[in-house]
Structures are given as structure tokens and as C-alpha cells.
Amino acid sequence: MKRIAIQGIAGSFHEDAARRYFDEDIEVVECKTFTTVCDKIDNDEVDYAVMAIENSIAGSLLNNYQLIRDYHLRIIGEIYIHIQMNLLVNDGVKPEDIKDIHSHPIALRQCMEYIEHNYPNAQLHEKLDTAASSKLVSDKNLKDAASIANLRSAELYGLNVLDTGIETNKKNYTRFWVLSKHGNPTEGSNKASVCFEVGHFYGSLAAVLNTFAKNEINLTKIQSVPKIGKPNEYMFHVDIEWEKPDNYDRAIHQVLKCASSLSILGEYQKGNLHNE
Numbered sequence: 051m052k053r054i055a056i057q058g059i060a061g062s063f064h065e066d067a068a069r070r071y072f073d074e075d076i077e078v079v080e081c082k083t084f085t086t087v088c089d090k091i092d093n094d095e096v097d098y099a100v101m102a103i104e105n106s107i108a109g110s111l112l113n114n115y116q117l118i119r120d121y122h123l124r125i126i127g128e129i130y131i132h133i134q135m136n137l138l139v140n141d142g143v144k145p146e147d148i149k150d151i152h153s154h155p156i157a158l159r160q161c162m163e164y165i166e167h168n169y170p171n172a173q174l175h176e177k178l179d180t181a182a183s184s185k186l187v188s189d190k191n192l193k194d195a196a197s198i199a200n201l202r203s204a205e206l207y208g209l210n211v212l213d214t215g216i217e218t219n220k221k222n223y224t225r226f227w228v229l230s231k232h233g234n235p236t237e238g239s240n241k242a243s244v245c246f247e248v249g250h251f252y253g254s255l256a257a258v259l260n261t262f263a264k265n266e267i268n269l270t271k272i273q274s275v276p277k278i279g280k281p282n283e284y285m286f287h288v289d290i291e292w293e294k295p296d297n298y299d300r301a302i303h304q305v306l307k308c309a310s311s312l313s314i315l316g317e318y319q320k321g322n323l324h325n326e
């Protein structure tokens with residue numbers, strides 16, 4: 051059975067992403083931090099990892115770009131999960147009892163309008179993941195607290211659903227990458243994630259982007275990530291898609307001539323969007 055590392059515990063969105071991507075029996079290895087996730091792949095303790103890279107409301111997880119580069123991990127796939135948030139409580143807890151709300155910081159951000167409108171005086175507590183907040187509320191049998199998490203965590207930890215669909219924007223998606231230590235391009239790849247640096251002179255970034263355009267390569271995301279310890283220096287991470295593999299090969303060849311460094315982090319199949 052494949053072993054998959056995630057940041058978080060059973061019932062988190064990471065677990066959901068892992069189970070949906072592999073669509074077979076997997077063993078989920080729970081980790082406290084993303085660094086532990088990377089260590090586990092590096093030490094061959096797991097076969098793959100699933101890692102959130104961006105959310106349609108909260109934006110990119112910049113530190114995860116850095117980790118993937120530092121650990122030389124390969125991106126072998128991606129999956130988009132439709133994120134729906136729920137307010138979960140123990141038996142007998144009513145809305146007026148709630149003084150504390152526990153969740154992952156990004157999940158709290160996704161529900162801020164609801165919280166401010168319904169629980170303006172509640173104390174917010176940031177936890178490592180949404181499921182850990184449900185587990186805490188349940189384990190301690192808190193009668194004045196709620197967690198914000200998904201429905202599976204309510205089932206797993208025996209909580210009741212007080213309110214559902216509480217995220218501010220209903221088009222709330224998180225994109226997860228599937229990572230491995232080694233890995234060849236996935237068969238039938240039509241997407242790649244690459245990162246590069248350019249010199250500090252006019253037109254250097256434009257030259258790289260024009261090379262993609264000229265070769266009919268569709269740029270789906272560009273993200274600049276600061277280089278730690280080197281002020282004003284950035285790595286550019288781009289996601290690109292193609293219809294004809296030859297166009298991709300030619301574009302990469304040409305980019306090598308105009309970028310000062312180029313790494314291909316992974317070539318994989320464009321991910322599907324999964325609804326809850």
C-alpha cells in the first residue's frame with residue numbers, strides 16, 4: 051500500500067486531497083509541519099506527499115515553494131479541492147454558547163465575514179489544521195467552543211454541524227501538489243511547473259515570458275518568491291500548459307538561453323477539480 055505524507059491529521063483537507071488523488075487504499079502518514087513532510091520523503095519513509103500550494107482566496111503558500119526547491123522534490127501531479135467550511139460543536143452546544151473558535155489560520159481567513167457577522171466577540175485560535183481543531187473540541191468536550199472544518203472531521207470526531215457553507219466566497223478552491231523524491235515526467239504530461247532566475251536588466255523577464263508565448267505555451271500562473279537572505283532577489287515560479295509536446299520542448303530549450311537558471315520541478319497531467 052502506498053504511504054502518503056500530509057501536514058495535518060485524518061479529516062483534514064490534505065487527507066481528503068490525498069485520498070481523492072490516489073483513488074485506492076493508501077496509508078496516510080500524519081505530520082505536524084511541512085518540513086517533516088519533506089523529511090519523510092527525503093528519508094524514504096513515505097512514497098509520496100500531498101502539499102497545499104495555493105488557495106483561491108488566501109493565495110500562495112510561499113514557504114512550500116521554497117521547501118520543494120530545498121529538498122529537490124519532484125511534482126508528479128496536482129488536484130484541486132472545492133473547500134467548504136462548517137461550524138462544528140459538541141452535543142448540546144448552541145450558537146449563544148460559543149466563545150472560542152478553533153481552526154487553521156487559512157480556514158479562519160476564508161470564513162472571516164461569517165465570524166465577524168455571527169460571532170464578533172469570539173476568541174479565534176489558530177491550529178495546525180482544521181481536523182486537529184475538531185479533534186481538540188471533541189477530546190476536551192468543550193461546551194463553549196466550535197471548530198471550523200470539513201464534514202468528514204465532524205463524523206470522525208463525533209461533532210454536530212451547527213452551520214454549513216460558512217466560507218465567504220463559494221468559489222473556494224485549494225490546489226495541492228503531489229510530490230515524490232524521484233520521478234520521471236508523468237505519462238501524457240500537459241503541464242509543467244518550472245522556476246527560473248533572470249538578470250537585473252530591462253526586458254529579462256519579458257524575454258522568458260515571450261519565449262513561452264511564441265511557442266504557444268499557455269502560462270497559467272506566475273509567482274515570484276523572495277530568495278531568503280538575498281534582499282531584492284527573486285525566483286520566478288511559473289506553471290505552463292501545452293497541447294503539443296514539441297512546443298514545450300522547444301520553449302524550454304530557448305528559455306535556457308535567456309534565463310540565468312532554470313529548474314523543471316515537474317511535468318504532469320493538468321489536475322481535475324473535485325467537489326465535496
Ligand SMILES: O=C(O)C(=O)C[C@]1(C(=O)O)C=C[C@@H](O)C=C1
Nearest residue numbers: 062063064102154156179180224
Ligand atoms: O487544515 C486543513 O485541513 C488543511 O488541509 C490545510 C488547508 C491549507 O493549507 O490551506 C487546506 C485547505 C484549506 O484551504 C484550508 C486549510
